[in-house]
Amino acid sequence: MEINGERLREDIEANAEFGALDVEGNGRTVITGTEANRKAREYFVERLEDAGLDVRVDAVGNIAGRWTPESAPRDAKPVAAGSHLDSVPEGGIFDGPLGVYSALEAVRAMRGSGVEPSRPIEVVSFTEEEGQRFADGLLGSSVAVGERSVEETLALTDGRTTLADALETMGFDGEGRLDASEWDSWLELHVEQGKRLERTDLPVGTVTTITGITHCAVEVLGEANHAGATPMPERTDALVAASEFVRDVEEGANEVGETTVGTVGKLNVRPNATNVVPGTVEMGVDIRDVSYDAMDELVSLARDSLSRLESERGVETSFAREFDLEPTEMSDRCRRAVHDAGDAANIELLEMHSGAAHDTMHVADVTDAAMLFARSRDGISHNPEEWTTWEDCAAATQVLAGALASLAR
Amino acid sequence: MEINGERLREDIEANAEFGALDVEGNGRTVITGTEANRKAREYFVERLEDAGLDVRVDAVGNIAGRWTPESAPRDAKPVAAGSHLDSVPEGGIFDGPLGVYSALEAVRAMRGSGVEPSRPIEVVSFTEEEGQRFADGLLGSSVAVGERSVEETLALTDGRTTLADALETMGFDGEGRLDASEWDSWLELHVEQGKRLERTDLPVGTVTTITGITHCAVEVLGEANHAGATPMPERTDALVAASEFVRDVEEGANEVGETTVGTVGKLNVRPNATNVVPGTVEMGVDIRDVSYDAMDELVSLARDSLSRLESERGVETSFAREFDLEPTEMSDRCRRAVHDAGDAANIELLEMHSGAAHDTMHVADVTDAAMLFARSRDGISHNPEEWTTWEDCAAATQVLAGALASLAR
Numbered sequence: 001m002e003i004n005g006e007r008l009r010e011d012i013e014a015n016a017e018f019g020a021l022d023v024e025g026n027g028r029t030v031i032t033g034t035e036a037n038r039k040a041r042e043y044f045v046e047r048l049e050d051a052g053l054d055v056r057v058d059a060v061g062n063i064a065g066r067w068t069p070e071s072a073p074r075d076a077k078p079v080a081a082g083s084h085l086d087s088v089p090e091g092g093i094f095d096g097p098l099g100v101y102s103a104l105e106a107v108r109a110m111r112g113s114g115v116e117p118s119r120p121i122e123v124v125s126f127t128e129e130e131g132q133r134f135a136d137g138l139l140g141s142s143v144a145v146g147e148r149s150v151e152e153t154l155a156l157t158d159g160r161t162t163l164a165d166a167l168e169t170m171g172f173d174g175e176g177r178l179d180a181s182e183w184d185s186w187l188e189l190h191v192e193q194g195k196r197l198e199r200t201d202l203p204v205g206t207v208t209t210i211t212g213i214t215h216c217a218v219e220v221l222g223e224a225n226h227a228g229a230t231p232m233p234e235r236t237d238a239l240v241a242a243s244e245f246v247r248d249v250e251e252g253a254n255e256v257g258e259t260t261v262g263t264v265g266k267l268n269v270r271p272n273a274t275n276v277v278p279g280t281v282e283m284g285v286d287i288r289d290v291s292y293d294a295m296d297e298l299v300s301l302a303r304d305s306l307s308r309l310e311s312e313r314g315v316e317t318s319f320a321r322e323f324d325l326e327p328t329e330m331s332d333r334c335r336r337a338v339h340d341a342g343d344a345a346n347i348e349l350l351e352m353h354s355g356a357a358h359d360t361m362h363v364a365d366v367t368d369a370a371m372l373f374a375r376s377r378d379g380i381s382h383n384p385e386e387w388t389t390w391e392d393c394a395a396a397t398q399v400l401a402g403a404l405a406s407l408a409r
Numbered sequence: 410m411e412i413n414g415e416r417l418r419e420d421i422e423a424n425a426e427f428g429a430l431d432v433e434g435n436g437r438t439v440i441t442g443t444e445a446n447r448k449a450r451e452y453f454v455e456r457l458e459d460a461g462l463d464v465r466v467d468a469v470g471n472i473a474g475r476w477t478p479e480s481a482p483r484d485a486k487p488v489a490a491g492s493h494l495d496s497v498p499e500g501g502i503f504d505g506p507l508g509v510y511s512a513l514e515a516v517r518a519m520r521g522s523g524v525e526p527s528r529p530i531e532v533v534s535f536t537e538e539e540g541q542r543f544a545d546g547l548l549g550s551s552v553a554v555g556e557r558s559v560e561e562t563l564a565l566t567d568g569r570t571t572l573a574d575a576l577e578t579m580g581f582d583g584e585g586r587l588d589a590s591e592w593d594s595w596l597e598l599h600v601e602q603g604k605r606l607e608r609t610d611l612p613v614g615t616v617t618t619i620t621g622i623t624h625c626a627v628e629v630l631g632e633a634n635h636a637g638a639t640p641m642p643e644r645t646d647a648l649v650a651a652s653e654f655v656r657d658v659e660e661g662a663n664e665v666g667e668t669t670v671g672t673v674g675k676l677n678v679r680p681n682a683t684n685v686v687p688g689t690v691e692m693g694v695d696i697r698d699v700s701y702d703a704m705d706e707l708v709s710l711a712r713d714s715l716s717r718l719e720s721e722r723g724v725e726t727s728f729a730r731e732f733d734l735e736p737t738e739m740s741d742r743c744r745r746a747v748h749d750a751g752d753a754a755n756i757e758l759l760e761m762h763s764g765a766a767h768d769t770m771h772v773a774d775v776t777d778a779a780m781l782f783a784r785s786r787d788g789i790s791h792n793p794e795e796w797t798t799w800e801d802c803a804a805a806t807q808v809l810a811g812a813l814a815s816l817a818r
Contacts, residue, residue, distance in 0.1 A: 089680040090633070132682060193638035211637060215683055224499070224792045227672035227695040228620060229602035229764040232662050234788065239673060240659050243652035250649050253641050263636035264648060265683045267676070271498040273541060274624050274674045274693030275766075276791045284683030286636040355638040357684075379643065382685045383633045 001113035003105050003401050005394030011047060011101040012393070015040055015085065016093035023090075027384025030087040032061075032128040032139075033166025040085045041172055044100065044125055051108050053123060057174030059150045061127040061167045062140040064178055067107050071116035072408075077184035079117075079408045081106065081400065082124030084140070084359065088132060092386025094191045098374060098393060100125045102189045106401035117408035119184055126359045127167075134163045136215050136323035141359035144180040145366045181366040185334050185407045188360045189372045189400045191388050195379035196352050203392040204399050205350040205373035206338045207330050210364075211259070212292050213357045214299060215323035216285040218245065218306070221316040224271055224279025239269055239278035241315045245305050249285060252301035260289045261355060262298050290353050292326045328361045334370030334407065341402025347395050356381075372396055372403075410522035412514050412810050414803030420456060420510040421802070424449055424494065425502035432499075436793025439496040441470075441537040441548075442575025449494045450581055453509065453534055460517050462532060466583030468559045470536040470576045471549040473587055476516050480525035481817075486593035488526075488817045490515065490809065491533030493549070493768065497541060501795025503600045507783060507802060509534045511598045515810035526817035528593055535768045536576075543572045545624050545732035550768035553589040554775045590775040594743055594816045597769045598781045598809045600797050604788035605761050612801040613808050614759040614782035615747045616739050619773075620668070621701050622766045623708060624732035625694040627654065627715065630725040633680055633688025648678055648687035650724045654714050658694060661710035669698045670764065671707050699762050701735045737770045743779030743816065750811025756804055765790075781805055781812075 019036030021027035030036045041063060048055045048065030055065045066078060083099025103123040110117065126144065131137030134156040142148040154164035167173040180186065197205050222238030246264045253262030266284030285302060289295045299321060306317040342349040354371060363369045374396035377387040428445030430436035439445045450472060457464045457474030464474045475487060492508025512532045519526065535553065540546030543565040551557040563573035576582040589595065606614050631647030655673045662671030675693030694711060698704045708730065715726040751758040763780060772778045783805035786796040 088682050088685055131684070137684065193635040194640075195643065213637060223789070225788075226602040226765055226790045227674050228622060228670060228697045228766060229790065230670070230788065231603075231667075231764070232659070232670060234604065237659070237672070239676060240655055243655040246649055246652040247656075250641070250646070258640075261637060261639070261641060263646070263684075263686055265636050265678075265685045265687060266681050267648060267678050267687075268681070269674075269676050271791075272675050272677070273497050273791075275540070275546065275672075275695050276497055276674045277672055278674060278676075279792070286684050288637045355640070356635055357637060379634070379639065380632070381635045381638065382680075382682075383688065 001109055001115060001401060001405065003109040003394060003397045005390060007108065008101055008105040008393060008397055009390050012093065012097050014043060015097045021090060021384055023384050025384030026093045027090050028087055028093055029089050029091065030085065032086055032133045033169060037086060038170040041170065044085060047104060048123060051104060053107065057172055058176050058178040059174055060140055060143045060153050061172045061174065062144060062178040063125045065123045066120050067111065068120040069117050072118050072120055076119045077182060078120035078122045079185050079404055080122040080124055080183040081187045081404055083188050083190060084126045084129030086128050086130050088130045088382045090384060091382050092384060094386055094388050095381050096129060098191055098388065099189045102397040102400050105397050106404050109401050110405055115405055117405065119408040121404060121408055129359055133158045137357060138359050138362055141362035144178045145362045147362060150177055180363045183367045186360065186363045186367055186369040187334060187372065187400060187403055188358055189374065189396050190358060191381055191386065192373040192376045193356050193379065193381035194376065197350055197373065197375035198379065200350050202348055202350045203375050203395045204342065204347055205352045206335055207354045207371035207373060208351055209290050209330065210328040210354040210358060210361050211288040211290050212295050212327040213325050214287040214295055214321055216302065217320045217322050218283040218285055219318045220281045222279055225277040227275045227277050230277055235277055236314050237277050238281045238315060241309045241313045242267065242281035242283060244309060248305035249302055252298050256298050257289065257294050260294050260298055262287050288355060290327050325357065325361055328364050330364065330370040331368035334368050337403040337406045338370055338372060338399060340406055341399045344402050345398045347399055372400055410518055410524060410810060410814065412518040412803060412806045414799060416517065417510055417514040417802060417806055418799050421502060421506050423452060424506045430499060430793055432793050434793030435502045436499050437496055437502055438498050438500065439494065441495055441542045442578060446495060447579040450579065453494060456513060457532060460513060462516065466581055467585050467587040468583055469549055469552045469562050470581045471553060471587040472534045474532045475529050476520065477529040478526050481527050481529050485528045486591060487529035487531045488594050488813055489531040489533055489592040490596045490813055492597050492599060493535045493538035495537050495539050497539050497791045499793060500791050501793060503795055503797050504790050505538060507600055507797065508598045511806040511809050514806050515813050518810050519814055524814055526814065528817040530813060530817055538768055542567045546766060547768050547771055550771035553587045554771045556771060559586055589772045592776045595769065595772045595776055595778040596743060596781065596809060596812055597767055598783065598805050599767060600790055601782040601785045602765050602788065602790035603785065606759055606782065606784035607788065609759050611757055611759045612784050612804045613751065613756055614761045615744060616763045616780035616782060617760055618699050619737045619763040619767060619770050620697040620699050621704050621736040622734050623696040623704055623730055625711065626729045626731050627692040627694055628727045629690045631688055634686040636684045636686050639686055644686055645723050646686050647690045647724060650718045650722045651676065651690035651692060653718060657714035658711055661707050665706050666698065666703050669703050669707055671696050697764060699736050734766065734770055737773050739773065739779040740777035743777050746812040746815045747779055747781060747808060749815055750808045753811050754807045756808055781809055
């Protein structure tokens with residue numbers, strides 16, 4: 001069974017047009033509920049139908065296309081694979097779409113090759129994996145595993161609009177709930193977003209563990225005041241205090257461990273005028289590790305930093321651990337299927353952990369799951385410079401197709 | 410001659426309604442070209458006309474109301490006084506409006522008291538003193554002193570709209586150019602925005618020198634990347650580098666001298682998402698002192714900080730000194746008039762420098778000028794907590810009126 005790399009490339013390149021940036025590289029911004037998101041979804045549905053799959057959109061906008069081969073018993077649980085179509089602001093064209101369209105290509109290849117699976121295959125795109133508008137990430141999959149109810153999810157708001165309204169605007173307010181626990185197993189192919197495959201000169205990796213992830217919301221309250229008329233000793237500058245916090249998070253992450261990462265990715269100043277001493281700073285902090293204890297350790301260091309700033313700089317601070325997922329082990333059965341597929345295709349696989357969160361973290365809670373990584377150029381992602389060669393996309397898709405076929409055998 | 414504190418209060422309270430914030434205190438946001446700015450301008454023109462002054466709006470939206478007493482020779486140069494009606498985002502209700510409406514109240518008091526000045530009195534409101542939309546500050550006065558041409562000023566843009574369009578939208582696109590060099594002298598009453606009057610328990614101050622002011626635009630370029638998949642050692646985080654710069658500016662200001670202030674008031678992160686390592690940070694830096702050498706010293710320290718960050722953190726940086734004014738001495742003649750008025754009103758005045766920039770910095774380049782300060786509560790300004798008691802407003806206005814009368818005698 002041979003996958004068609006050219007057909008895969010055409011889909012990914014077509015999808016890259018939606019929300020495309022006018023900058024160097026291949027950037028796109030596809031946020032839930034935008035015109036770009038609607039177009040990306042409509043194109044995906046069209047391609048699923050072209051491939052003869054039965055398409056379903058659930059109440060939170062998750063999209064699934066199912067191939068039910070005649071060789072499969074009516075009651076057979078499907079094997080599922082996919083990823084997401086949304087992006088971070090100014091993100092790349094492979095993060096998400098590679099997993100969605102490689103799964104579709106795998107099904108097209110299986111159908112073309114005349115294999116007779118004993119299970120249906122389901123190609124899936126989850127809503128808002130990147131968490132840029134309505135939630136903090138992995139939204140669609142959190143509903144598909146029952147961690148979040150459809151009702152509370154539809155009521156989520158970006159401050160002005162509810163997810164329900166955003167989905168309706170796009171015409172992707174479907175019915176029911178895609179239920180991942182009904183799947184026999186799940187595979188997700190994703191770009192590595194790191195440099196390990198590049199360093200080891202291998203195109204494809206198989207994931208052992210996905211790091212846990214914590215998002216914390218931090219606020220620093222000082223006193224807005226006149227930048228010219230307020231002597232240095234009389235200031236309570238929220239930004240100077242926040243700057244020490246940013247440094248402390250970096251220092252803490254370096255202290256805790258080799259696999260620990262800590263990032264202040266978001267920072268907003270108020271009133272944010274050159275001639276006004278900053279009165280308020282809001283920050284979003286991202287903390288991850290393969291060890292949950294290590295994550296807790298960095299969270300404590302961040303809290304300690306704020307306590308110190310309160311006593312030393314007279315600011316008030318608040319800290320909320322808003323989003324928290326423990327590290328996730330991949331299933332042995334699925335990993336074996338991936339390894340066998342690699343052997344069959346003569347593609348050597350690198351065993352590695354994932355520093356990035358993926359919908360697979362949720363799916364693994366309710367069924368056997370595993371992930372494949374495709375080599376990223378310079379480890380760059382969430383950036384228009386994100387790149388994976390079409391050869392590597394094809395190699396990883398070949399392994400994915402083989403693994404799906406063996407899980408569905 | 411007695412000024413009417415109640416009449417003054419009514420004008421300042423009425424003006425405070427335009428752009429009023431829905432927060433504790435008495436905040437307002439009045440940016441050039443907004444609905445709030447239009448209403449504030451229309452109310453001011455109405456009050457000038459109520460007082461029988463001849464109103465004129467120039468090409469850049471500066472507003473002047475002139476009283477030409479019969480006692481004044483046709484060719485007599487006017488004595489002018491005023492300030493501005495715009496504010497910073499979420500600013501206070503006295504910063505600007507006190508100087509505008511106290512000047513109007515002074516003229517009303519003079520007319521009511523039957524004094525017979527030998528010079529006309531001009532009440533002035535300059536366009537965009539706070540520099541929040543089209544320029545970096547003191548915009549209207551820069552045109553009134555010929556430092557900036559009407560043409561280039563009207564062509565200024567906020568990125569989408571030109572000042573010309575903004576003025577036309579408000580109906581304040583007048584003709585000609587208000588020429589400060591035609592004034593015999595100029596006085597501006599403003600809130601202190603500091604704590605020195607409060608500490609010395611005096612309601613009114615007279616300014617000796619206005620500090621110079623420099624605004625610098627700084628950019629730090631790192632590499633946007635995935636917050637989970639990028640190990641700490643492989644990052645070029647623009648925000649961590651910018652945070653060190655913010656600290657260095659504070660430290661530098663503390664080093665250089667007692668009267669030196671340095672502020673990073675504006676900071677914008679891109680892409681500004683919790684799960685993305687910051688790729689770019691833009692900052693606005695404000696540097697002031699009564700000594701221009703001291704200002705230069707802090708600018709050098711800021712540049713040194715960026716050079717260090719380039720070598721130590723691998724970021725690229727840019728630094729532009731976009732706005733620069735040297736310290737300004739007040740005129741002896743005008744200061745004497747203020748002192749005499751204080752004596753006549755039995756109000757003791759504190760001699761002090763101004764840490765804040767004011768339109769008077771420009772006017773002093775072309776004619777004799779001085780400033781008065783009214784006591785600020787807790788030294789707070791550019792903040793809804795900005796406050797000056799109505800008694801202090803009246804006392805300062807009494808001194809202003811006396812000084813204007815003696816300059817126009």
